[in-house]
Amino acid sequence: MKRKPSTEATAAWIRLMRVQSRVLDCVEQDLKRAGFPPLAWYDALLELSRAPSGELRPVELERQMLIPQYSTSRLIDRLVDEGLASRRECKIDKRGQFVEITEAGRELQKRMWSAYSAAIEKYVGSKLSDADAVKLSDLLDRLGCSCGEMKLPPVANVNESTPSR
Amino acid sequence: MKRKPSTEATAAWIRLMRVQSRVLDCVEQDLKRAGFPPLAWYDALLELSRAPSGELRPVELERQMLIPQYSTSRLIDRLVDEGLASRRECKIDKRGQFVEITEAGRELQKRMWSAYSAAIEKYVGSKLSDADAVKLSDLLDRLGCSCGEMKLPPVANVNESTPSR
């Protein structure tokens, strides 16, 4: 029960952990310095703004963002507190609800993307050619695809970009 | 002030965030299921066990692990509470102290490496050839090196492996 990873694999693992934290930290710091909330807020606002009518069930948001249920619930709380989204009751399923992005939410999402995209360019885009970026994506995809052979365990805060241009 | 990252760079960024969280989560879960503490503990124990006499100044540990000062301080608290390390006063600098790994600490580090290395193999090693692992490391290194042009800001929980084989 004690397989030994090659030193190459171990090195890749360490790089993956270190580099991701560093880069994420840099991007988050840039956003914070620009006066913006955490990336998770952006992710949620983006998903909401993309939804057909600007609203989603919390469950949908949860699945899109790959974060646990309680995390979604509280993130929505904060967005609502800040007037970036609002809760609407769901008439066809009284357990559920809809979360709708507000105008302020849409605006914030757009303003954040401006800073966010600049950060991506600064910390990723400018360091890699497009070809290398593709290669990196491919290698990472091979790790990610079936990492959990389970039923999608809680994972993480991530982002989706809008072409935005 | 609004540079646009290429779609390739953006895709790579997203993969980096998503895959890292998924893989880290998988590894942490495996360790937890085996009854072990978080990876950060392992990292600290490894650094201590590697130190010439099994002891380090908290400041050294902090620099090795790339985590903020207060985080180091509290991590040491927990290790000491669990009998995995002990604090010794530093005679030459009364502000400071030494943290020394205990036998229990050394043992735990070794037992954790067994589970940890198996997880690395399971979630990384088995998915990539050695050549691909090297390529991945290289691409990641290009992102990491100068991410912070500042003075090493607080970064993250990461690990160092011992060949251990």
Added chain:
DNA sequence: TCAAGATTGATGCAGCTGCATCAAATGGGG
């Protein structure tokens, strides 16, 4: 020598995460 500044480490507070659990509503089988 002594005061100002730097270094080392701890800690109070607020916010976020994970875990477990709860309540309400739905849906399906007998």
Added chain:
DNA sequence: CCCCATTTGATGCAGCTGCATCAATCTTGA
């Protein structure tokens, strides 16, 4: 039709993180 399992969402609690700050000690320079 009713009971029970499932789905949906909220929440109390503990632990961890980041931030700001503090106290103690060391170092430097006038």
